[in-house]
Structures are given as C-alpha cells and as structure tokens.
Amino acid sequence: MTTPQHPDPTEPANTAPQAGSEPWAAPSHGLFTDSPAPGAATTTMTGLPSYEQETPRRRTGSLPLLLTGLAGLLVGALIVGVVWAASSSLGGDKSNAAADVRASCDILDRLPGTWTRESFDLANTNRLAAAYALAASAAKDDTRYQTLAETEQAAHQASLSFQFDILSIRVQDARNECDKL
Numbered sequence: 001m002t003t004p005q006h007p008d009p010t011e012p013a014n015t016a017p018q019a020g021s022e023p024w025a026a027p028s029h030g031l032f033t034d035s036p037a038p039g040a041a042t043t044t045m046t047g048l049p050s051y052e053q054e055t056p057r058r059r060t061g062s063l064p065l066l067l068t069g070l071a072g073l074l075v076g077a078l079i080v081g082v083v084w085a086a087s088s089s090l091g092g093d094k095s096n097a098a099a100d101v102r103a104s105c106d107i108l109d110r111l112p113g114t115w116t117r118e119s120f121d122l123a124n125t126n127r128l129a130a131a132y133a134l135a136a137s138a139a140k141d142d143t144r145y146q147t148l149a150e151t152e153q154a155a156h157q158a159s160l161s162f163q164f165d166i167l168s169i170r171v172q173d174a175r176n177e178c179d180k181l
Contacts, residue, residue, distance in 0.1 A: 097141035101148065104134035105178035108152075111171055115164040125159055128171070132156040135174075148177045 107127050112119040132152040139149035155170035 097138040097145060100134040100138035100141075101145050101178075101181060104131045104138065104148070104152065105175075105181070107131040107134070108171065108175050108178060113168065113172070115159075115167045115171070117164070120159070120162070120164065120167075128152075128156055128159055131174070145181070148174065148181065151177050 108131050111124060111127060111131075132149070132155070135145060135149040135152045138145040151170065151174045155167060155174055158167040158170050
C-alpha cells in the first residue's frame with residue numbers, strides 16, 4: 001500500500017486534471033476546442049453547404065403581402081364597377097315607365113287647379129312631390145318622358161318657394177304635357 005503524497009507548498013500546483021482521473025473534466029482537445037483530437041482524421045461533410053458559402057437571406061418585410069392585398073382590392077373594385085355600370089346602362093323596363101307616367105298624370109288630375117294658401121296643405125304638396133318623383137323615374141327609364149319630368153320639376157320648385165300663382169301655371173303645364181302623351 002502506498003501512502004498518498006502531499007503536495008509541496010513551495011512548488012506551483014498542477015491544476016490540470018489527469019486523463020481518466022476525473023470523468024467530468026473536459027479534455028483539452030476535440031469536443032470543446034476548434035482543433036480535432038490528436039491522431040483523429042479530419043472529415044468534411046459533403047452535400048451540405050459550408051457556413052461561408054451560405055448567402056444571407058434578404059428580409060422582404062410585409063411589402064409583398066401589402067401589394068398583393070392592394071392588387072386584390074383593385075381587381076375586386078373593378079369587377080364591382082363593371083357589373084354596376086353594365087346593370088345601370090341597360091335601363092329599366094319601358095312598361096314600368098309608362099305605368100309611372102300614368103300614375104303621375106292621375107295624381108296631377110287630383111291636384112287643385114288654382115293654388116291658394118288654403119289649398120297649399122301637406123297632402124297636396126306631398127302629392128305634387130310624388131307626381132314629380134314618378135315622372136323623374138319614368139324619364140330615367142325612357143327619354144320620351146323627359147319633358148314631363150322637367151315641367152313637373154318646375155311645378156315642384158314653385159311649391160318649395162311658395163309662389164302660388166306660378167305653381168298654378170306649372171301644374172297646368174304638366175297636365176297639358178300629360179294630355180300630349
């Protein structure tokens with residue numbers, strides 16, 4: 001049996017671990033250093049690009065996503081606009097326009113011939129406005145009724161400015177226009 005030797009306090013201490021003496025101590029080569037273990041063959045991995053050959057990725061951000069969304073919005077708006085323009089250019093049904101004109105002229109026949117303060121009530125002004133709205137709708141569907149719509153608009157404007165004498169004349173002009181149709 002050997003007795004353990006005590007270190008000489010005058011000599012510098014050797015703190016490097018002995019190989020195999022402490023299993024948790026890291027070796028000075030191979031695993032934790034940049035150099036391979038002594039005597040180990042150096043191998044290069046094929047098929048994988050090295051770190052130096054890898055090009056850095058360019059950060060694109062959200063610009064492509066934003067441009068794609070904007071393009072989709074514009075295409076959608078274009079489609080809606082084309083459909084809307086096509087449906088409004090086709091015009092309405094001319095038989096509906098004729099029915100609107102008949103209704104407008106019937107309303108004009110029910111209005112007073114001479115407008116005074118007493119006849120200028122809410123019911124009559126609403127009837128005059130309804131007759132004008134029907135004539136304007138008919139003129140939108142069929143241009144033959146444009147003159148009737150214009151004369152009824154003049155009568156409606158006279159009612160808004162409380163010009164009773166002009167209102168009576170404009171209502172009679174609209175009735176005459178109805179008689180022509």
